[in-house]
Amino acid sequence: MRFPHRVMLILALLAAALPVPTAVASAAAPPQAALAQIEERVYVESSVDSNGDGRLDRIAIDIARPSTGGPVPVVFEQSPYRNGLANAANHGVNVSALPQESLFPLVPGASPTAGAGVNVARPVPDLPDWYDDYFVPKGYAVVLGHSLGTGASEGCPTSGDMQETLATTAVVDWLNGRARGFSASGVQVTASWSTGNVGMIGVSYNGTLPNMAAATGVAGLKAIVPISAISSWYDYYRANGLVVAPGGYQGEDADVLARAVVDRTDCTSRINQIETDQDRVTGDWKQFWADRDYVGKANQVTAGVFVIHGQADWNVKGRHYAQWWDALRANNVPRKIWLHNGGHGTTSRSDYRATVERWFEYFLKGVDNGVLTGPRAEVQFKDGTWRQYADWPNPGATEAVFKLDATSATAPGGLTLGTPTGTTAQQFTDNGRSSTATTLVANPDSANGNRLVYRTGNLPAAVTLTGSPRVSLRLAVTNRNDANVTALLVDYGGTGTSTTPVIVTRGWIDPQNRNSRATSEKVVQGTEYTLNFAMEPKDYVFAAGRRIGLVVISTDYDYTLRPPAGAVLRLNPVASTLTIAQTGLATGNDFAVSVSPTAGATNPGGSLSATVATAVTSGSAQSVALSATGLPAGVTASFNPATVTAGGSSALTLSTTGSVAPGTYPITITGTGAGATRTAVYTLTVNGTGGCRASNPADVAIPDAGAAVESTITISGCPGVASASSTAEVHIVHPYRGDLVVSLIAPDGSSYSLSNRSGGSADDIHQTFTVNLSGETANGTWRLRVQDAASADVGRIDTWTLTVGP
Secondary structure, three states: OOOOOOOHHHHHHHHHHHHOOOOOOOOOOOOOOOEEEEEHHHHHHHHOOOOOOOOOOOEEEEEEOEEEEEEEEEEEEEEEEOOOOEEEEEOOOOOOOOOHHHHHOOOOOOOOOOOOOEEEEEOOOOOOOHHHHHHHHHHHEEEEOOOOOOOOOOOOOEEEEEEEHHHHHHHHHHHHHHOOOOOOOOOEEEEOOOEEEEEEEOHHHHHHHHHHHHHHOOEEEEEEEEEOEEEEEEEEHEEEOOEEEEOOOOOOHHHHHHHHOOOOOOOOOHHHHHHHOOOOOOEEEOOOOOOOOOHHHHOOOOEEEEEEEEEOOOOOOOHHHHHHHHHHHHOOOOOEEEEOOOOOOOOOEEEOHHHHHHHHHHHHOOOOOOOOOOOOOOOOOOOOOEEEOOOOOOOOEEEEEEEEEOOOOOOEEEEEOOOOOOEEEEEOOOOHHHHOOOOOOOOOOOOOOOEEEOOOOOOOEEEEEEEEEEEEEEEEEEEOOOOEEEEEEEEOOOOOOOOOHHHHEEEOOOOHHOOOOOOOOOOOOOOOOEEEEEOOOOEEEEEEOEEEEEEEEOOOOEEEOOOOOEEEEEEEEEEEEEEEEEOOOOOOOEEEEEEEEEEEEOOOOOOEEEEEEEEEEEEEEEOEEEEEEEEOOOOEEEEEEEEEEEEEEEEEEEEEOOOOOOOEEEEEEEOOOOEEEEEEEEOOEOOOOOEEEEEEEEEEOOOOOOOOOEEEEEEEEOOEEOOOOEEEEEEEOOOOHHHEEEEOOOOOEEEEEEEEOOOOOOEEEEEEEEEOOOOOOOOOEEEEEEEEEOOOOOEEEEEEEEEEEO
């Protein structure tokens, strides 16, 4: 059943129509086989007393579970939004001076005062209501919890600290028999219907709670799917010492959020303490924020983590997924990440629910469904296409370090990978609350006294950005005790065009926190300081012919506090840089490695051949030594020649002995040059007794209404001709299979139709086709050819397997 957010108590009153718990939640009155699922309310006793009433807070949870069978694993969403939100006044953001200017007074000035508060309610997040409908019929229980001090739970909301975390993990403990639960009448109940294996999921705050719980290492929490989730509350409300806003909610802070979600009347003093402890004056990292940081606790995570986040999410900004992902990688946590091109919320991918189910099925039910064997990272770009990477940021990217080039004190400057022709200092005046960033980045080829702009020349080829750009700015504030500093990465049209600029990403810093986000230091007027900080991460394509721009402003109208205009900032281009991780720019001598075909099969004792090609991607050609790793026992690899000059090719031979174990093995081909190492993967299949068979798991993108694409398999060591009952097992991901023309191409070029625009509007092709290949020689290179013959959708060849033997 799908619960409306405000009818939980009504549902509890209707429990008489359902099995009523007595001493045990699963020990209901006479079973009613007609019910597809049982629904019940339980109050779990936590280990915290957040409102100080001398009684451990009880956390309300609503349960939907199968009426028969079990025990079952649990899909759990905890939320502070079960009763919606109240209006809560945000802090003022138009200030007479930046509050931190009073920390180190150098010149007389008025005390900072806050502007008028704005009575704004945050929107209710899009709470998913599909969990019970989807998961209960598949053999899961679904638990919807009410976070601490909200909904029907006791206590006071604490905005992300350990009290709220422990109130969440108490539910996991109850599902594992380690905590007490009670019915509405006070009778103790247990979750005997639960296996104890729990997966958490949620969007926004509801996705943050899984991160919080996983960072405790609580036993039984096996998997989480945090969507648009916070990983450290400091980075939600602060940035390198500056007080900043979550996108669209200027003036919100941790106390405002607590007041918006609270459903108790005895929490005023505790929320007032949050307002004091969060410190909107210095913006420094303090114990308050350390208590709400989960990145530093990633070493305790034992759950598999499937991160989903929008790259256009300026509410929960990209830093949250970036730093969480880095910490998970450092601690070898099983993980997967999808970065879609939308904003605050989940992806619209057609396989979203199915992939979440596979994640839970693997970790909660122990089904080896291959969910961890596919690409670890998938990233959607602005045009809607998805790219798959072995990790994120794209490990194939290289860093480009641009130097700032200024030949005039007023004219727009340049970005260069070489030696700057000019090092003239430039200054600008903050426009305060009078201009937005969108206004300030316009007209990049004209001087503007309220910003500085630096641009590359027209790009000769597309440049793909990945990860977090970084800036190092040598900067002085000349007439005030402090100022906002904002850096904007901008996509500009080519020289002389009037194309509207695109702000790709941005970042902020307080010069007082130039050495540490935890400690403010005096800013001496006119003294230059080096400010090193990162912008929010983004994967983005700068098209050929466009320009990369760096714009430096002070106040960012939509994110920072807004002082009066007039602060003057001076930037010295010497030692000032912009660094991006990218592909497409010539940043030095570099090369690429590829192998063709990418897969092959042989019987034990046979051999396979492939061509390893290298290419110069930037700079000059260099010597590249070739090697292979991942070879199973009984397989050897040889290259002829073993060393090539970038741009040349080598013949790869894989030889097997009669004792090699049948199976499929990814072989990594590595090219080692003077300053870089590049790799490609060849998939080797050693046939068993069941016939001549090979697979190619490498993804191939299918363009919308474009040319046909192919995935190849080489069969070797298979005697005679192919079988009349040969099979092609094909897995293609596409939201409209009726667009697709799919053919099997034999080594001699003969074509065999597998699917010709059949299946209508159904998703995907997951089918095994039987093909009479009795007229074909088994050995050779076989190709799966796929063409999208209509517009509006894109997809990919996921994997395919060809069996040509008996």
